[in-house]
Amino acid sequence: MILVSGASGFIGKALCAKLEKDHFVVRGIGRDQNCPPGLNEYVRCDLEKQLELDGVCEGVDTIIHLAGRAHILNDTAEDPVAAFRSANVDVSIRLAQAAIRQGVRRFIFISSIGVNASETLADTKITEDSPCSPTQLYGVSKKEAESALSSLVGPSNMELVIIRPPLVYAGNAPGNFHRLMSIISKGVPLPFKNVQNLRSMVSLENLIDFICLCVEHPSAANEVFLVSDGVSFSTGEIIRLLAQGMGKKPKLFAFPTGLLEFGLAAVKKKSIYSQLCGSLVVDSSKSRRLLGWVPPVEPNQALLSAGAFFKAKVKEKKEGR
Template sequence: MIGKVLVTGASGFVGEALVFRLLLDRKWIPIAALRSSSRLQGLCPIAYFDLTKIDALPPMNEVSVVVHAAARVHVMKETSEDALQEFRKINVQGTLRLAKHAAASGVKRFVFVSSIKVNGEKTDRDKPFTADDVPVPADPYALSKFEAEEQLRFLSQETGMEVVIIRPPLVYGPGVKANFLNMLRWIHRGLPLPLGSIDNRRSLVSIGNLVDLLVTCIDHPAAAGNTFLVSDGEDVSTSELLRSLASAFGKKVVLIPVPFTVLSLAAFILRKQAISRRLGESLQVDINKNRKLLDWVPRIPAERSMRQTARHYMEKNTK
């Protein structure tokens, strides 16, 4: 009998990609848990679900695994007076409510999509985070994800439901939004960028490689009880990333060599420190644990994923 996998956040970037992958593999029956209609309707079973509502838990009849990708994501312009409380309502309390329901329904495994921000905001160059480092969450979003991880581990001990935690860094691919979409816009418009002097190292993960690890963790025996980091296995500097994207567009990007100290000062004045850190600081992850425990390595080269991302952007934004 083919098992059922409930995917929350199924209308989002990660969740939707996972559902499509499961549909193609035909090893599992995906159930898309989402708040409203999506293009998945008619392709797979749908379960309406809202993390913010106590009585809006999805049915889990015969569900073997839950992959929980729904969350209140990192907010660049936070408007709440108590941001941590808002993140906790969804990312901690909502997640725990869902997980308890899963355990009570006989779900065998709960795969939680967390965030690399649980490890911290940056690394020293060539000293990557590992999955077993002591967490150092620095903002409300990261803290809520860390607290959810801790609660899930306690629940696993109490109920026996297996928990797997995956902490992605920046995820990109066709249809990506947020900061990566901004970079695509900069390059497509041919804007000169003052980023030519940045010599950092960043780990990224394509949506294809992230989904591949999620699928592996659905049923791999060694995944149970473990935390994994994930990346493409090809760390790049911000300037290298921009050049790679420009090449995928068939363009050249003009990178002006402005010292990072100057950029940091300008970002401070403009209150854009978070963007400055992401562009200028290093954040690397070590994925050797994935290979050792799961025999998993990234299967899609970053260059191919960059081309696919750029091609999709061009198709959507060129008349």
């Protein structure tokens, strides 16, 4: 049996559906009242409040730990540091402790490229051996969780697999990617025509495929993997492909990046400048070399499909379906 935490989330729902298709028995943990599709069992609970986790780990062979607190654009938590630590570190520790007690074979932790960095030079690639220098609370908490899990698992018989994806995208992606698609679909002009950056991303389908490979592949045991589509795009290229998928002509214009950075910094949104104009390049060759992984979806097609999916959903909403 496979236990998936965060089963009701963006990645979790897609993962459970793929595991079911691959004939795995899946138990999910999530906050949604209704059981997501693809699950044999569903445990509705808030992992931050559920202190006893041995029951959900009983009879489990592999745990895929997705649940956690993600990037929050306008964080209103009274103590954001404590909030990230509670959701991303403390929960991971309690779940791993229960897993060890219950004899779970493998624990797959979905971390983040933010553990390494939030930005690189365009000609510099992050690898598994790159130093860990998180700059945001989310990345710091994921690094703390990785370190705690490694210390816990070391003396035990349980195997640990750590996966650090960059931005995960799809037509139904939440957060900043959803906002970008919404802006493109409305035909808003965007000032990124002359931005010469490179961004590594991973499509939802490719990430799910890699996670499923790590469930059983013997060489994945006790390894850290960076996973990406294998191709990096400029922000302008991403916008063009999404717009093409929507059947729209992208509205891009040139604007001095220095002025753009100054303007966003003035309104305390400099992190948005980094995400849209900075580079973040990931070398995911280890996943291909060690596990023989081949991403099933070509990234150009994945972006086109994301745009087309988003367009279809907007149309459904307008028609009241």
